[in-house]
Amino acid sequence: MKFTKNNNCNDCTLKCDIYNALKESGEDFSIIKPIHVYYDRNEYICKQGSSVTHAIYLVEGSAKLFIEGLNNRNITLYIITPDSYIGLLSFFETPDYSYSVKAIESSRICMVDIDTMKKLYAGNHDFLLKLNKAFGKSVKSILGKIITLNQKNIRGRIADSLLYLSELYKSDSFNMLLSRKELGELSAISEENAVRLLTELRKEGIINVTGKNITIVDKKLLRKISEIG
Amino acid sequence: MKFTKNNNCNDCTLKCDIYNALKESGEDFSIIKPIHVYYDRNEYICKQGSSVTHAIYLVEGSAKLFIEGLNNRNITLYIITPDSYIGLLSFFETPDYSYSVKAIESSRICMVDIDTMKKLYAGNHDFLLKLNKAFGKSVKSILGKIITLNQKNIRGRIADSLLYLSELYKSDSFNMLLSRKELGELSAISEENAVRLLTELRKEGIINVTGKNITIVDKKLLRKISEIG
């Protein structure tokens, strides 16, 4: 982890919501002092229980958002890719993060002090509504996850996770960046069963597996499995 | 289900957020035309998949918010009591409800057209922030639920549900209003096991059970069970 202060939004290639809101407001860019941070794989970007001090935006790389459960068992809710908010679910109301985020590859984030954010959306209604929209979307996906985790068998769950990753990376062939254990955590499956299921699906000709590289061969069938298990 | 139109907020004893926002704005109360609806036990207040057309506020009674899952199996996320929003989780972004709500006793709700709501919070920043705050709180409780459902055993889960209900009704002795099946759905447990666990806890002297009336006798122990199962 290393960080740089004194960044200037004008030099940033990413024209994020915050930038746009600020530009619209006509305010000086000096009011926000964005901090850029670089993380290696497996480093915490934010930790469940710690206080929410900044709005965090993922600029580069990818990260997993997970809840830290009992006896070190985690459940990964989803993978975050650029460019989207990391701090979102805990942004309103809660003083502390109710989840953790870890980089799953080298990643870069940009963070803006929460007071500055508040000032910003106090004067910009659309900005707040945009935050809400993203927020609402997250919630919807979480509700779907609850059903998946509680009502599908492990075969259906792993199929779900693979389809999810394929959609996330917008390709039938992708490097999932996750270890077998982490893939398990995305589907609430033990590591051993995650391995077994990947092997099973491979032998059935539904996917190809080479290390962490997955290719979905028969998407139709995988979708069926996701439905009926 | 029966409803009344042409209600006047000035006659309403409940001075809700919407009322207050409107009053502050100085607008005429005639711009909102609240509809009051009465529901019997087990009637749908809103149905998963149907479109979000109104903001719904629970005025009287209580209701369960649940996700309709696979083969008619539901998971109840929480119980709603007055006075709070029902439509909240689906209020932003999503055009359709991603969950259902049913009355668990005779209940009364008040609903306001969503366009009116939008007009209202367009001119009232604090009102929107208040909505967000309530929203954030819901999300936090749902994240906790995910861990409970996936990582605790059924004994821990039922303990959780009983503690939750006791907190909700602000008493160690309460009528849970839920059938054994519904209590099961609140904890993702089969009806049979819900019965067995209640009997078990009763025999251990931790709770008293008379029909739907529950009394928590040993709260400390129940908390312990909720933790360790």
Add this chain to the structure above:
DNA sequence: AATAAAAGTTGTTTTAAAACAATGTTGTAA
């Protein structure tokens, strides 16, 4: 290159909870 550590794999055993089944109880509508 050698060695340790982490990650992945496969077979076997255990177990928690659902499903099934049968029966009892209560509430409610004719």
Add this chain to the structure above:
DNA sequence: TTACAACATTGTTTTAAAACAACTTTTATT
């Protein structure tokens, strides 16, 4: 006041998935 449905209870069986164990492969580290 009977009768039928919904709800509740208890015992038994089945099963899906975790846990355990042993081993292999890959990846870092000295």
